[in-house]
Amino acid sequence: MNSILIVVSTPVSPPSQEVHLPEINDHPVRLFVKRLDLIHPLAGGNKYYKLKYNLDAAKKAGHSTLLTLGGAYSNHIFATAAAGHLAGFKTIGVIRGEQPQELNPTLAKAHSYGMKLSFMDRPTYRKKNEKAVIDELHKKFGDFYLIPEGGTNQLAIQGTREILTAGDKTMDYVCCSIGTGGTIAGIIQSAMPHQNILGYSSLKGDFIRKELQQLLGKHQIPFPARHHIFTNYHFGGYAKHQPALIQFIKDFKEKTDIPLDPIYTGKLAFGVIDQIKSGYFPNGSKILLIHSGGLQGITGFNQRFGETLDVE
Numbered sequence: 001m002n003s004i005l006i007v008v009s010t011p012v013s014p015p016s017q018e019v020h021l022p023e024i025n026d027h028p029v030r031l032f033v034k035r036l037d038l039i040h041p042l043a044g045g046n047k048y049y050k051l052k053y054n055l056d057a058a059k060k061a062g063h064s065t066l067l068t069l070g071g072a073y074s075n076h077i078f079a080t081a082a083a084g085h086l087a088g089f090k091t092i093g094v095i096r097g098e099q100p101q102e103l104n105p106t107l108a109k110a111h112s113y114g115m116k117l118s119f120m121d122r123p124t125y126r127k128k129n130e131k132a133v134i135d136e137l138h139k140k141f142g143d144f145y146l147i148p149e150g151g152t153n154q155l156a157i158q159g160t161r162e163i164l165t166a167g168d169k170t171m172d173y174v175c176c177s178i179g180t181g182g183t184i185a186g187i188i189q190s191a192m193p194h195q196n197i198l199g200y201s202s203l204k205g206d207f208i209r210k211e212l213q214q215l216l217g218k219h220q221i222p223f224p225a226r227h228h229i230f231t232n233y234h235f236g237g238y239a240k241h242q243p244a245l246i247q248f249i250k251d252f253k254e255k256t257d258i259p260l261d262p263i264y265t266g267k268l269a270f271g272v273i274d275q276i277k278s279g280y281f282p283n284g285s286k287i288l289l290i291h292s293g294g295l296q297g298i299t300g301f302n303q304r305f306g307e308t309l310d311v312e
């Protein structure tokens with residue numbers, strides 16, 4: 001059965017394109033980018049895959065409202081607003097922190113898709129997964145289908161298992177960004193036995209290794225593909241401003257015409273190219289980089305840090 005998101009708005013299947021960069025010409029590997037950012041004008045990127053079965057479940061259970069939580073620049077908040085709008089749900093976004101004087105571009109766009117925004121102070125937000133906090137939200141907003149912060153749950157992983165398709169079978173390495181790990185979990189579970197899945201964490205710290213094992217453990221499959229997580233390309237952590245990364249993203253856009261975002265895909269591409277240069281990948285490797293989207297966040301990032309990254 002088709003997902004409700006597909007029924008209301010057919011996504012295009014994501015094109016993969018080979019990229020040629022002068023700085024890796026000497027290395028006998030081939031680099032491809034799978035453009036999930038192009039599958040849908042509003043609800044593209046990995047969030048499309050993470051939301052589709054959640055929206056179906058919400059509809060099946062008779063909910064008319066989706067509620068989710070996130071930071072003020074969150075791609076997940078934006079995607080939930082857009083997908084909910086397309087699929088005919090009311091949406092509520094519970095945003096971490098105080099209400100700002102003026103909505104940033106992410107929240108303004110979410111609001112324009114009809115999302116009701118509700119701001120939650122940080123001490124309460126830290127307890128967002130506790131029953132008492134959820135009960136309060138139900139008292140305030142009535143019935144809703146809850147999608148967790150970042151959007152990762154079992155149905156999200158069911159969706160991200162569809163990112164790799166038959167055309168990707170010849171790839172030796174599949175490289176993707178990591179936030180909560182929901183995307184890489186589905187990729188690991190759907191990869192071919194010969195493939196290596198490499199994840200590049202955007203967040204500082206090693207906690208993600210354990211969280212990924214938990215995600216994979218909860219949704220057991222007999223033979224998950226080989227995988228490895230790199231925690232050394234976070235550039236200071238989530239949403240930090242790093243001129244070297246900005247320069248890299250601008251160069252990459254100039255040479256390939258592919259826009260990257262500074263939170264996830266920029267760090268991913270930087271990491272992969274750094275590793276190509278250092279000889280990490282065996283000669284002849286075909287490397288697939290998953291472009292998970294996130295471009296909506298660039299306008300807000302530019303505003304905040306006075307940068308000039310291309311938004312498309």
Ligand SMILES: *Cc1c(COP(=O)(O)O)cnc(C)c1O
Nearest residue numbers: 075179180181182183264293294
């Ligand atoms: C949300 C997001 C991620 C992280 O996905 P997880 O499933 O949370 O690991 C990666 N890239 C982009 C562009 C995102 O918006």
